Amino acid sequence: MRKLVFALALVFAGTTMVLGQSVSEYMTMRKQYKITQSVPSDVLENFVGSKVFEIKGVVKGVLKVGGRFTIMIERTDGGTEFVDASECAAWLQGTDVAARLIVKATRENDAAPLKAILLGAAPEDAVKGLDVAPAAKTSKSTPAAKSSGSKPTPSPLTGQIGRGSSKSSRGSSKRNAPHMVPIPVSDAQPLYASFIKNHNPRLSAAEANDIARAVIGYCLKYGVDARLIMAVLMTESDFKPSTVSRAGAMGLGQLMPENLEELGLTDAFDTYQNLYGTVRLIRGHLEDYADKGPERQLVLALAAYNAGPGNVRKYGGVPPFRETQNYVKRVISRYRKLCGLD
Incomplete structure (x- = not known):
């Protein structure tokens, strides 16, 4: 199958990236927004409001429509995000490009889709190993819940x-x-x-x-x-x-x-x-x-x-x-x- 974008040129530290940004400038932006690690999937998928996050994953393609770009990134912890951008560096316009993206994420309410706007990007190889591991939580261990039998998996595609x-899907008050x-x-x-x-x-x-x-x-x-x-x-x-x-x-x-x-x-x-x-x-x-x-x-x-x-x-x-x-x-x-x- 033809790829959406053919050229891939990975550029590492000290080189120009998104919006004229270098890796060192990316790290400065990371520090500015107090980012110590990429956003976990449960946080990204359930937050409501507006916040700056770092997404870690693999860029699967870039679509250019009307002078703007849509970057499709498959997160390393599962799920796919679409990030809007006014500009997109050449190194990012490929398929299967490991990268970090700093985005401004907005979700108006629990039922609304995530809107993400690109603020900065860096090749994964240039910034890997920089995450700060979260402090281990000290809490009393709780006994494992007794199994009441395995839950049936929904038939393919029948679930929205x-x-x-845990909140009701799409604001529905009906029993699921x-x-x-x-x-x-x-x-x-x-x-x-x-x-x-x-x-x-x-x-x-x-x-x-x-x-x-x-x-x-x-x-x-x-x-x-x-x-x-x-x-x-x-x-x-x-x-x-x-x-x-x-x-x-x-x-x-x-x-x-x-x-x-x-x-x-x-x-x-x-x-x-x-x-x-x-x-x-x-x-x-x-x-x-x-x-x-x-x-x-x-x-x-x-x-x-x-x-x-x-x-x-x-x-x-x-x-x-x-x-x-x-x-x-x-x-x-x-x-x-x-x-x-x-």
Whole structure:
């Protein structure tokens, strides 16, 4: 599979990095924000407010859209974050680049996605070993809880991806039914990758992981249910990245040339670009019909994705095209099954 960025030039201490920053300047910034170690996953996934953190991980790709960059970093302790940046040094614009990022992280409320803005970055090899180990806590040992039998693992994809918090998912006051049990992000990726690989055995494990990582990451970033996007991809391309339709739709989410132009994308066959576009378009259509009620909103959003919003306006609802009507039914049926509702 083609990589989003081809050139990789690692630059070490004393060299220019993000925003003209050297490693020594990165360390000064680290000291300025009183950072002694990279943020643990439980802290990052559950905090609310605004704070500066250091994220340690591997950069899996960089997407440039409209003059801004989105850096996808897979944390070493599990989970994937998307970091926005106005500039991005060449050494960081690669795949599988071990790095530290200092980010300003914001989460408006418990149900909101994390927004992260890049403040600084350094190659992992240049700063490794600098973490200060937290002081060991002295507390009375507590006896291990008695096992009441192993908890059943949710069926693949039936759980809403969450942050693993004990708080109710997405602010819901309903008792969690099996299909509503939140799955921590770190647990969701292998489930999604396995599902994708089983659905399209021709994919390599790395390709399936790339698709899973991009689906989960972009869905969390833009507030779309990842299971809905999975249902769309199953219907559009069956997880075949090189698919081209007779109408000229391309890639996993079957983007049209005008979609690429609208979103500032350059390669419909690049996994990250294609899924970025797919999620953004679905999100936009959902917002367009937000006042129609949840069920009608979903139906119209899918119809607009398939036939175009112009046709939805023209016919005052789902267009009378057999393809579009069957498409909406197939996606919703698959979505309900992935949610454990059918």
